[in-house]
Amino acid sequence: VGDAKQSIYRFRQVDQALIASTKAKLRAQGGQEASLQYNWRSAAPILKLVNAFAAQAFPQEALSIQAPDFCEKENPQAKAQLISLQDSQGDLVNNLETARNYQCTWLAQKIKNLKNQGQDLSQVAILYRSSGLVKKLKKSLAAQAISFEVQGGLNLLEEALFIDLKNLLRFLHKPQEDLFLIALLKAPFFLLSDASLYQLMRAKKAEDQDLSLWQYLQKQAQAKKLQDLTPEGAKMTWIYQSLKKYLDKKNYQSPTRLLRDFCQAMQLDYFYQSLQGHTEASLNLEQSLVWLEKLESEDPRRSLKDLIELLDQANNDYQKARISPLSQSLSRPQTVKLLTFHAAKGLEFEVVFVVDLNRKDPNDNPALIHLEGDRALKLSKDLKLEASPRYEAILKIKKAEAQEENLRLLYVALSRAKRELYLVLNPPILNTRSKEKKALPPGGLEKILLEKLGKAAESFIKEEKISLATQSSPNKSFIFNKVEKTSLQKIKKASNTVSELETYELCPLK
CATH class of the missing domain: 1.10.486.10 (PCRA; domain 4)
Structure with missing residues (x-):
C-alpha cells in the first residue's frame, strides 16, 4: 500500500530489486497492490510539475491524480517554479561557493517578502540533499531577521x-x-x-x-x-x-x-x-548540545545520573515508537524549517524551497564496496591501476542504484509542497577549464531534474536577477575543511592496508 515512487531507504541498505521481486511474487499468488493515486496535498501547478518529472523518471508507475473535491478550491496563489538565478550584470559567477551565496541571498529576501505578506513561517521549509549549504543559509536568514530551525532526521x-x-x-x-x-x-x-x-x-x-x-x-x-x-x-x-x-x-x-x-x-x-x-x-553535534542545554534549563538541579537516565528513556521511546524528542523539543512557532529530503518524508508545508541541487552526489563507493556479502577494494585514481572486471561490475550496479535513489529523493522533495514550490537553480558558473568564456553544464540533482523534465521545464522557469556586493571567494572555514578532508584522505591512502580496511569494516567497536 502506498506510493512506490517515495521509497527512499537505500541509506538503510534497502534492496529495491528485492522489493520489486517480492511484489511480483505476491501478485502471482493473487495479491493486490493498493496504489494511493489521489493527491490531497498539492495545488494543480505543483502536481503538474511533479507528474511531468515522474512520467519520465518512473515510466512504469502510475501518476498522481488530484482529488476531485480538491480541484474546486483552487488557490490563485498556487505556483510551481524553477528559479533560474542570474547575475544582475549578466556575468558568470566565479565558482560554486559564490553561486551558493546567490541562492542564499535570494532565498532570504523571498522569505522576508512572504513574511511581510503575512505568511506563517512555520509552514515554510527549505529542503536540501545534504547539509553543506546550511551555515550559509543560517547567516542569510539571520541577516533578514528571519527565525529558523534546523530539523534533523529521527535517527x-x-x-x-x-x-x-x-x-x-x-x-x-x-x-x-x-x-x-x-x-x-x-x-x-x-x-x-x-x-x-x-x-x-x-x-x-x-x-x-x-x-x-x-x-x-x-x-x-x-x-x-x-x-x-x-x-x-x-x-x-x-x-x-x-x-x-x-x-x-x-x-x-x-x-x-x-x-x-x-x-x-x-x-x-x-x-x-x-x-x-x-x-x-557538526550540525548534529550542535543540535544535540542545544537540546541537552534546553533540558538543563528546564531543571537546573538535574544531576549527571538524572541526565543519563533521561537519555536512556529517550532512546527507549525512540526504539519503541521511532519518534525522537529532539525536533519536538526544539520546535518553535513562526520559524522556517531547514531539513534534508530524508527528514522531510511524510511532512508537508504550504511553501517549499528546494536548494543546492547542483551539489555533486555524495560518495556512494567507500573504500570497501559490497554486493551480496562480497566486497571489492575501491581503487584510487592516483594509483593509475587497472580496475578488475569484478570491480567494474560492482561499480556499475552501485551507480545504477544511486541514480534510482536520486530520482526517488527528487520526487519526495517535489511532492512536499501544498501551495507554492520553488526549485532554486544555480546561476551560470564559469568553466575555468575552457579557453572560451563558457558556463559549466548543470550537475548533480539539477542535471537529473532538467533531463527528466525535458521541454516541459520551459513552462516552469522564472528568471530572477540578483546582485551581490562582491563575488567573494570561499570563506576561511570552507578552505580549512577542504584541506583537512584532503589530508585525511592522503593519510588513509598512505597507511591503510586492505586487511586493516577489512578489519575496520567488520569491527563491532568501530
Whole structure:
C-alpha cells in the first residue's frame, strides 16, 4: 500500500530489486497492490510539475491524480517554479561557493517578502540533499531577521557522535565501569588502537585483576609508568590527563557545561566534519548540545545520573515508537524549517524551497564496496591501476542504484509542497577549464531534474536577477575543511592496508 515512487531507504541498505521481486511474487499468488493515486496535498501547478518529472523518471508507475473535491478550491496563489538565478550584470559567477551565496541571498529576501505578506513561517521549509549549504543559509536568514530551525532526521539519537558523548557522560558518572572507558578509548577522538588496548588489559590482569581499568591507569600515572604501558604511550598519557580533568570538573560544573567544554577543547565539530567529509556531523553535534542545554534549563538541579537516565528513556521511546524528542523539543512557532529530503518524508508545508541541487552526489563507493556479502577494494585514481572486471561490475550496479535513489529523493522533495514550490537553480558558473568564456553544464540533482523534465521545464522557469556586493571567494572555514578532508584522505591512502580496511569494516567497536 502506498506510493512506490517515495521509497527512499537505500541509506538503510534497502534492496529495491528485492522489493520489486517480492511484489511480483505476491501478485502471482493473487495479491493486490493498493496504489494511493489521489493527491490531497498539492495545488494543480505543483502536481503538474511533479507528474511531468515522474512520467519520465518512473515510466512504469502510475501518476498522481488530484482529488476531485480538491480541484474546486483552487488557490490563485498556487505556483510551481524553477528559479533560474542570474547575475544582475549578466556575468558568470566565479565558482560554486559564490553561486551558493546567490541562492542564499535570494532565498532570504523571498522569505522576508512572504513574511511581510503575512505568511506563517512555520509552514515554510527549505529542503536540501545534504547539509553543506546550511551555515550559509543560517547567516542569510539571520541577516533578514528571519527565525529558523534546523530539523534533523529521527535517527539523531543513533548517531555515533551522540553515542560517543553519552559514553563520556556514563564514564564521568561511573569511572569504575570498564565498558564505558573502553568505549571512550575506541571513540574517534581518542582512537586507541586494538593492539594498545589488548596490551593494556593484559597488563592490568597480570598485575591486579580486581582493579578497574581506570583505577589501574591512576596507579600507573602515580608511578609515572603510563608512557611505557603501550606502544602509544604518549597518546595514553594525554587521554588519561584529559579524562582526569573532566572527572575533576564534574564536581562543580553542570553535565551539559562539561559536554560543551569537552567538545570545544577537542574541536569535535571540525573533527567529525573532516572525518565524515560533510557538515551534517557538526550540525548534529550542535543540535544535540542545544537540546541537552534546553533540558538543563528546564531543571537546573538535574544531576549527571538524572541526565543519563533521561537519555536512556529517550532512546527507549525512540526504539519503541521511532519518534525522537529532539525536533519536538526544539520546535518553535513562526520559524522556517531547514531539513534534508530524508527528514522531510511524510511532512508537508504550504511553501517549499528546494536548494543546492547542483551539489555533486555524495560518495556512494567507500573504500570497501559490497554486493551480496562480497566486497571489492575501491581503487584510487592516483594509483593509475587497472580496475578488475569484478570491480567494474560492482561499480556499475552501485551507480545504477544511486541514480534510482536520486530520482526517488527528487520526487519526495517535489511532492512536499501544498501551495507554492520553488526549485532554486544555480546561476551560470564559469568553466575555468575552457579557453572560451563558457558556463559549466548543470550537475548533480539539477542535471537529473532538467533531463527528466525535458521541454516541459520551459513552462516552469522564472528568471530572477540578483546582485551581490562582491563575488567573494570561499570563506576561511570552507578552505580549512577542504584541506583537512584532503589530508585525511592522503593519510588513509598512505597507511591503510586492505586487511586493516577489512578489519575496520567488520569491527563491532568501530
